[in-house]
Amino acid sequence: MDQFSQDFRNDLTELMRWRRDVRHFKPDPVDPDVLSTCLGAFSLAPSVGLSEPWRLVQVQSAERRQNILDNFKTANAEALAGYSGERAALYAGLKLQGIKDAPIQLAVFCDEQTTKGAGLGAQTMPEMRRYSVVAGIMNFWLLTRAHGLGVGWVSILDAARATRELEVPEGWRLVAWLCVGWPKDAKDVPELETRGWERRSATPPTLYQR
């Protein structure tokens, strides 16, 4: 099938609208088969030279989960110290991660040294490998949401420390920490907007001309 209906396009747009960065999760477990189906979306993502540089680590050990929570808390305290007045009060009240709550914790790396794809397309812009990993994450995020699951992307982290503590192979670089599980509630408005931090644009981005 390579033709898609207007109904499908409408539903796809709704999916994008309802895809959220989720920070509030129920403790309910995620069926491993559903997780595996969603992870399959990585393999359908574009990757530079077909290098498929995504590397996925599920973090289950209590010690390592505590490590990443400590890592977040340190980085978050430093971030908070950079704000003052009302912004600081607002920031302090935000819940920015579901590391303790979400049953699935995924560290997503880019293998910067992969030989797959033989370097095609990544000579002048080696960051294309990391961008390919983000493309995989987006596919995963959308399919996961279509299953009713939620994803939260945590970036308030010392990435080098997280990488070290996970003892991954040389050359892997952390792109994302994802919390995955059943969301406490479905919302089509980002929490940062509800809480008054920032607003989304209601229109397509400006198309500058050259």
Place this chain on the structure above:
Amino acid sequence: MDQFSQDFRNDLTELMRWRRDVRHFKPDPVDPDVLSTCLGAFSLAPSVGLSEPWRLVQVQSAERRQNILDNFKTANAEALAGYSGERAALYAGLKLQGIKDAPIQLAVFCDEQTTKGAGLGAQTMPEMRRYSVVAGIMNFWLLTRAHGLGVGWVSILDAARATRELEVPEGWRLVAWLCVGWPKDAKDVPELETRGWERRSATPPTLYQR
């Protein structure tokens, strides 16, 4: 609507399967309303701190289109020089871009200095802004394909030169050059695979445990 059916999930997976990096385009124009609808998918993408750092430039002037083609040719000749033997012959035979053919040429930048979002989530990992731009590109790519259009992402470029020649504001960094138009044919197998450069994985990625 926040519930999605199994039929929708199947169609979404098909969309991901049929989404291709397109390098062969028909010269037919693209309806500006359809383009605008697809660009709206950027505004539905996740962005760190709701910073929405994507900046889109449509390149129409003949001179600037020639510039980017020259830029590609130089970078591509250098890339080719890095291969030898059969790999070099194979590389030389690949069509890796549709800069001349596709009616819509989009340079996609990240505004590294945007104040939107007040820096939330991007203190320790400022690359999150660029990753947000990639998230927007993926939303756009999927919706574009759902409309029957094709997208090709060109990365064989000197990004600094392309940025300079487009005279964009200080602090904008090139993330992608996208060729957009009607594909000559629909394929569910990547051209790099058909031509024997590299193969896609048929299974989800390995889930390493820690």
